[in-house]
Amino acid sequence: MKYSSNHADSSTIIKEMPVEDRPREKMMTRGATSLSDRELVMILLGSGSRKRPVCTLANDLLEILDRTDNPSMETLLTIKGMGQAKAAVICAAWELGRRKPPKRRIFIQSPPDVYPLIRHYADRTREHFICVALNGAHEVISVDVVSIGLVNRTLVHPREVFALPMKNRAVAVIVAHNHPSGNLTPSPEDLDVTHRLKIAGDVVGINVLDHLIFSEESFYSLLEGGEF
Template sequence: MKYFQNTMSSKRIKDMNVCDRPRERMQEKGADALSDEELLAILIGSGSKENPVGNVAHDLLSLIDQKPNLEYEDLKSIKGLGPAKGSLIFAALEFGRRRLPLKRRQISQPGDIYPLIRHYADRQQEHFIVTSLNGAHEIISIYVASVGTINRTLVHPREVFAPAIEQRAVAILVAHNHPSNMNGGEITPSSEDIDVTRRLKQVGGILGITVIDHMIIGGESYYSMLEHEVL
């Protein structure tokens, strides 16, 4: 099965081919085959004349990525998302947090974290994702530290470590997606990826927060620098 083949666009649902509509794709292939935007589009249902549901889902997903601790008032900034749909989305997010808590979930190997972050593989921009862990390597939180191409400017240790310090994390596991490889392909680290990881490990050593691994996700697979003994 191919995961996260995003078919959403600026088209209205009724103008899309039946086989490309999120609800029909979920019924045929299961929820795991849908991107985050498609899942949100099903919850939203429809957009407005000015902002089709695909755009609303995209805008909402961007907001969620940028602000993990979303408040109901934040949803008012999404054009085409009224109070009723906003309440439905906020209730769904809260229900998910209550029923599927990440805390106390122990990570013993890189593959354990992949199912929890693989949905970032369909993003059109690179997302730098951090998983903070306690002393027992149990998940404290998963957050997006930066959005954009990974380089010295956009991935700063401040954004990576600030939440982990606040959470009293003992270790972190970092990851990022390769947008050009969302349907499979090359996911080996670039020289920039390796350089960023080395810098983060140095900063982590000073702070007393171990950088366990740097994973690259794309399509249906991942590359672990720890498993490949790159560092």
């Protein structure tokens, strides 16, 4: 006896599938983890083309994704029925996934090691205050956005900065925030926040190693600048 499968074959049209087995409805009722790779891709694609159903496009796309770590628009557009809009959605989703801290172990030895973990926040129009939590070996435990807005006493409170690091048993943190203007010079408020966080860190037993100010092109380390 063969196990039955509710997954559609490559020629199936979404409208022909039972409602409960359609990827979008399945995600709503069972959650994203219940979906196969193809079903997730089908949701991203949204629909097929006139001559090629979305299941077929999803299969062709997965073949490419299985062979590359960095799919390009040009490569995706070689798939018959793949338009620029669909290719752009796939590339955007792939890039967002890439920017999340990978499962491989990451160790921080100097400020340049931190920059790749936070650089993708540089294009935000408002300041994002970020906390990188480390264990005793300076391995990255988490990268979290603490607050969004201007860096000042109201929006950056030590309680919020240290909440997750304490929960994750971190022994050190590196804080950072973007300057939308691109000017990496620390403001008096930046220096004040850093000073207060260092004092609070000493109280809770978590060492604040550095404060980075960054843009899309570069970053400034208060530690390396002698302002820490």
